Amino acid sequence: MKVLLLDLQPDQYPLEGYRKKQLLSWVFEQAAPDFDSMTNLPLKLRAELQEHYELSPFTQVDTFPSTDGSVKYLFTLRDGRQMEAVFMPYEDRKTICVSTMVGCPAKCAFCATGALGFGRNLTPGEIIGQILYAARDQGIPPKEIRNLVFMGMGEPLLNYDNTMNAARIMLSPEALNMSQRRVTLSTVGLAKGIRKLATEDIELKLAISLHAPDEETRQRIIPTGQANSIPEIMDAARDYQAKTGRRITMEYAMLRGVNDHLWQADLLADLLKGMISHVNLIPMNPWDGSGFEETPEVQIQAFYDRLEERGIPVSVRRSRGRDAGAACGQLALKKPSLSSSV
Ligand code: SF4
Known part of the structure; x- marks a missing residue:
């Protein structure tokens, strides 16, 4: 049976010594699309690798470029299921947002991915493959993508082992050599998972999708909130911060009238008192059938000002690629695009 090479940690690679270094370089530094392109490996070795390993987890990739420079990718996996990633070039850095699942079981009421339901967990190779494909498509070495967020389809803490294994490949100096300060895991707020992560x-x-500071509103929009009360989440977040010393980001999708x-800004400020935190206000990216509307700009500003007055660091994060398939999960519901087989 063929094994996806990208699923393996560098210390599990099937070669030793300088051959292993060459292979790792082809995979992680050059994002080689196939074994044939690994031209400094002997033909016989390439054929053996080909026989036992698969390099690409995708059969097709649809590309959705945005006018803001970001690119959304819709990946078709070997079992025909689909998931997404977004590449975002900023002036000083290149960032990628990756998925950890096909669909998502968390079913947040405002989220297109939640509306798709749960398909399956992604393997580490399917997570890493998103980075390598985007780098190849952009014509850059994968190591130029320095920032990564687990913020695409899925709840990473519910695909815990595969997400952690993928993170280890990202951080490994032999593989993608990312800095752990630049890899962000975004969770809907699963207290047990946050404690395990610590x-x-x-x-x-750590980024937590709080989205509401009061139980009634939160449980209305986030079903997992029923099993994870706000105090439990905040306790787990404080403990994570005590262990890592890292600032915690609170994600807050602005939903009109909700x-x-x-x-609610005041309540949020109360919750974050004494914590090193940053609030990201995210104007909702409306999609057909969501049942929610975007908060008007003037109200976003008022909410922002109130948090700032209360001493809470806050910013407004506009979704990149709004014109290119919009929020996470929407591409899997509809396309057309630029398409390529891989
Ligand atoms: S917001 Fe995140 S956790 Fe909630 S359904 Fe969407 S992908 Fe899942």
Whole structure:
């Protein structure tokens, strides 16, 4: 049976010595699309690798370029299921947002991915493959992508082992050599998972999709909130911060008339008192059938100002690629695009 080479940690690679170094370089430094292109490996070795290993987890990739320079990718996996990633070039850095699942079981009410339901967990190779494909498509070495967020389809803490294995490949000096300060795991707020993450020997940045500071609103929009009360989440976040010393980001999708009242800004400020945190206000990217509307600009500003007055660091994060398939999960519902087989 063929094994996806990208699923393996560097210390599990099937060669030793300088041949292993060459192979790792082809995979992670040059994002080689296939074994044939590894021209400094003997033909016989390439044929053996070909026989036992698969390099690409995708059968097709649809590309959705945006006018803001970001590119969304819709990946078709070997079992025909689909998931997405977004490449975002900024002036001073290149960032990628990757998926950890096909669909998502968390079913957040405002999220297109949640509306798709849960397909399956992605393997480490399917997660890493998103980075390598984007780098190849952009014509850059994968190591130029220095920032990564686990913020695409899926709840990473519910695909815990595969997400951690992928993170180890990202951080490994022999593979992608990313800095753990630049890899952010975004969770819907699963207290147990956050506590488990705090026991790891790697320290990723943590973002929590709080989206509401009061239980009633939160449980209305985030079903997993029923099993994870706000105090439980905040306790776990404080413990994570005590262990890692890292600032925690609170993600807050602005939903008109739902979670954008000023009393909610005050409640959010109360929750974050004494914590090293940053709030990201995210104007909702509306999609057909969501049942939610975008908060008007003037109300976003008022919410922002109230948090700032209360001493809470805050920014407004506009979604990149709004014109190119919009928010996470929407591409899997509809396309057309630029398409290529891989
Ligand atoms: S917001 Fe995140 S956790 Fe919630 S359904 Fe969407 S992908 Fe899943």
